[in-house]
Amino acid sequence: MYEQLGGHPAIQRLTTEFYRRVENDPDFKALYPESDLEPARRRLEMFLEQYFGGPTTYSKERGHPRLRMRHAPFTIDSWARDRWLTHMREALDCLELPPLQDGMIWGYFERAAHAMTNTPG
Ligand code: HEM
Secondary structure, eight states: HHHHTTTHHHHHHHHHHHHHHHHTTTTHTSSSSSSSHHHHHHHHHHHHHHOOOOOOOHHHHHOSHHHHHHHSHHHOOHHHHHHHHHHHHHHHHHHOHHHHHHHHHHHHHHHHHHHHHSOOO
């Protein structure tokens, strides 16, 4: 899957495009604890590389992902989830993946974003 998506350059591009959009969305950016989003971008890049079968740097540096637990400190309601998904949809469009690969990664993002929602409303 990692190679099919385009390996490191593709995941670097995806996370860069995603966080560029977060940077330009002040209401959404307010959820992020650090004003410099580059460390967060790199954590997402390492996680996605590992999740899709690439290098396992994420777990070497951060341990077990436990993503739901790591998102617990943030108020993630349907508004935040939809902002996240909107920015990620646009970032994914930049990769111009074949429909099969695009559908697989997008299906994962939709499911994961719903799983990360921890606040009603
Ligand atoms: C549903 C909407 C979501 C919101 C509002 C959200 C928000 C956040 C915030 C505020 C952080 C802390 C930033 C930081 O690392 O300093 C974070 C971290 C992270 N998020 Fe999300 N997130 C969402 C969904 C997702 C999804 C769907 C994934 C994976 C597919 C994901 C993967 C990550 C990863 C890997 C980290 C870094 C974890 C760590 O090692 O500390 N997030 N997220």
